[in-house]
Amino acid sequence: MSAPRFAINGAKGRMGQATARVLEAAGHNIAARFDKGDTFDLSGADIVIDFSTPEATLHLAQACAAEGERRGAPIVQVIGATGFTSEQEAALMPFAEKVILLKSGNYSLGVNMMIGLLKQASARLSAEDWDIEVTEAHHRRKVDAPSGTALMLGAAAAEGRGVDLAEVKVAARDGITGARRAGDIGFSVIRGGGIVGEHSVLFASEDELITFSHSARDRTLFARGAIQAGLWGRNQVPGLYDMQDVLGF
Numbered sequence: 350m351s352a353p354r355f356a357i358n359g360a361k362g363r364m365g366q367a368t369a370r371v372l373e374a375a376g377h378n379i380a381a382r383f384d385k386g387d388t389f390d391l392s393g394a395d396i397v398i399d400f401s402t403p404e405a406t407l408h409l410a411q412a413c414a415a416e417g418e419r420r421g422a423p424i425v426q427v428i429g430a431t432g433f434t435s436e437q438e439a440a441l442m443p444f445a446e447k448v449i450l451l452k453s454g455n456y457s458l459g460v461n462m463m464i465g466l467l468k469q470a471s472a473r474l475s476a477e478d479w480d481i482e483v484t485e486a487h488h489r490r491k492v493d494a495p496s497g498t499a500l501m502l503g504a505a506a507a508e509g510r511g512v513d514l515a516e517v518k519v520a521a522r523d524g525i526t527g528a529r530r531a532g533d534i535g536f537s538v539i540r541g542g543g544i545v546g547e548h549s550v551l552f553a554s555e556d557e558l559i560t561f562s563h564s565a566r567d568r569t570l571f572a573r574g575a576i577q578a579g580l581w582g583r584n585q586v587p588g589l590y591d592m593q594d595v596l597g598f
């Protein structure tokens with residue numbers, strides 16, 4: 350297989366710049382860099398690392414599908430953006446027929462390890478006795494909440510209990526909320542300064558507390574994972590994959 354040619358969407362953003370640094374340090378070819386207002390010319394690229402916005406991701410998926418058809422070989426689009434509405438998630442699905450889509454709220458090894466552990470824990474700790482609370486903290490410029498990672502962790506905990514997160518999610522508490530309902534999964538959000546990404550999931554019973562936590566110290570961590578996902582994607586057929594697939598978890 351020939352050397353991979355990368356493109357970056359959201360190239361001037363924090364993650365776009367981190368991705369460029371990692372690619373350049375590894376000697377990879379960056380064939381194109383896109384930002385707001387640019388036309389997606391994908392003719393020189395095989396793998397697009399996309400840390401932009403949900404809207405931009407959908408436009409890019411359309412361009413990847415068209416370019417893949419034109420050349421008779423699918424493009425890999427690694428989606429890092431978070432904050433998709435359910436309508437945007439649904440709108441992305443048809444592109445999985447033509448594009449090798451990888452999508453994850455977090456491309457770190459640690460968070461993806463934690464997902465498996467949470468499924469195990471929540472399957473064993475009964476909803477009657479154990480309350481689950483997800484807490485996340487990020488930098489002051491983050492625009493979506495709860496974070497994509499927090500939602501993934503909450504979804505993993507819900508899956509372990511055999512329920513849909515949408516049925517048990519409590520994203521905010523304020524005022525006279527009433528007592529906690531058994532089985533709910535609560536989310537708390539902190540925004541401040543330059544925090545790269547902190548996530549914790551608390552299991553609380555009357556007598557014991559168990560906490561799973563992950564701390565990201567540098568955003569090149571996410572860039573490295575996204576590039577790993579892109580290289581893995583080159584050997585796949587069109588479809589929708591996540592970082593669990595890449596890592597074989």
Ligand SMILES: NC(=O)C1=CN([C@@H]2O[C@H](COP(=O)(O)OP(=O)(O)OC[C@H]3O[C@@H](n4cnc5c(N)ncnc54)[C@H](OP(=O)(O)O)[C@@H]3O)[C@@H](O)[C@H]2O)C=CC1
Pocket residue numbers: 358359360361362363364365383384385386387400401402404405428429430431432453454455456457497568571
């Ligand atoms: N999955 C993961 O592991 C990780 C995911 N993320 C997610 O990645 C996303 C980006 O994060 P971050 O880099 O910090 O954010 P930034 O705001 O720094 O970067 C986003 C970039 O996308 C650009 N952009 C906006 N609209 C378009 C468009 N239509 N076409 C192309 N580019 C566009 C922005 O340009 P402008 O500023 O001009 O609007 C900006 O340069 C967020 O959703 C974040 O939650 C972040 C880290 C890890």
Ligand SMILES: O=C(O)C1=N[C@H](C(=O)O)C[C@H](O)C1
Pocket residue numbers: 431454455487491495496497498499545546547
């Ligand atoms: O916006 C960020 O910075 C991050 N976003 C992702 C998320 O929403 O979970 C991943 C990481 O925590 C950093």
